[in-house]
Amino acid sequence: MKILLYVPNLSQDSGGTRQYALGLLKVLEKDLSNQYFILTNNLDQELLNIIESSKRLDFVLINRSISLESKFERFLFNITRFINFVLIRAQKKFRVSYYSYLNRIVRKYKIDIVHSPFQYTPYVNVRTICTMHDVQELHYPEYFSAFDRFVRSFNYMDCLDRASHVIVSYEHVKLDLQKYFNLSPDKISVVLLDFNDFWFSKFLNSNHEIVESLNESIPSKYILYPANTWPHKNHINLLNALTQINEIEINLVCTGGINDYYYDTIRPLIKSLGLEGRVHFVGIQNEKTLFSLYQNALFVVVPTKYEAGSFPLIEAIFIERPVICSNVTSLPDTIGDPEFQFNPNDVLAMSYLLRKMILDEEFRNKAKYNSKIQKQKLMYSNCMNNILSAYNLAVK
Secondary structure, eight states, X not given: OEEEEEOXXXXXXXXXXXXXXXHHHHXXXXXXXXXXXXXXXXXXXXXXXXXXXXXXXXXXXXXXXXXXXXXXXXXXXXXXXXXXXXXXXXXXXXXXXXXXXXXXXXXXXXXXXXXXXXXXXXXXXXXXXXXXXXXHHHHOGGGSOHHHHHHHHXXXXXXXXXXXXXXXXXXXXXXXXXXXXXXXXXXXXXXXXXXXXXXTGGGTTSOOOOOHXXXXXXXXXXXXXXXXXXXXXXXXXXXXXXXXXXXSOOEEEEESOOOHHIIIIIHHHHHHTTOTTTEEEEESOOHHHHHHHHHHSSEEEEOOSOOSXXXXXXXXXXXXXXXXXXXXXXXXXXXXOGGGXXXXXXXXXXXHHHXXXXXXXXXXXXXXXHHHHHHHXXXXXXXXXXXXXXXXXXXX
16 A cells, blocks of 8 residues: 655644654555555654655655645635535535545555554545544543634544544543544544654764753752643643752753743742742753653653653663653553652642652662663554554555
């Protein structure tokens, strides 16, 4: 089969979805039975490195003349989209064919399946697969405006109805899609990526000193939390937990994208709690710096309230660092031992485990050993065979 991977944009701000897309490409480049085309308008260096090192992945760059369609084409596309949405809601099998740049590419390369590793199904006239990562807004609606909840609901309903097949990484996401979108379980495949080829692999045998640009701002003894500053990442409760252990000399370093929520909510709280000298938000860092931050941290904490799957937790495990995390969604299965889990809504429980990790070296070493054990369990998940099975189901 000829399969088009639809990744028009790979941004650091997209967090785990970017890592998922790159991880998927690393799996598929090993498949010798199909031919893959990568459609993108983003010259992401890591993406280019994967494509250049593989004989199975071909690059399809969207240039300006293709990506900016004529007004007439866009008008036709939007009319077709509306008609087909009405047909779907009316449970009619007939569909109007789309006329778009993507369909022209599909015809040019004789594509059999279009796979979008994001929560979106492209409008094309061939079989489609989308990867759904989560429906967080249904669990924490307070983190989304009424308009955002409406848009997500509309788009996801449309996306799931049009997809020939759906891939999720975890069973809890599959159950959500069945419960909230009435999807048949036969339409959903649970496929966890193989975690054996990370971005940090090239640094594993290198010097772990923090690069000079951060030396002055990073303290010698710190806890690391890599996460964008979205409300569900739960920086607020983590900061409150820090105030419960004020007598202990420890710092918190947070990496990841910084957005309006940080400026409106997190930064004022840091000031009101008197944590200005102990908490350091350093933004998105390059790979070398992020790896050194993992390696030099006393331990890693992941206090999130909701994740489909946590890449920071998985990264800490594969770098074999001591790590503790919240006991939600897929995180307990990922970290394994309940000793290293806490309720993300219980500030006292979180502060108790933080204190124990800081003061008890034997407990930290136990957490580090737990990472080594879990690393072996997570390394291979039969991802390739499961992905190919999902592709075959999509074309039936």
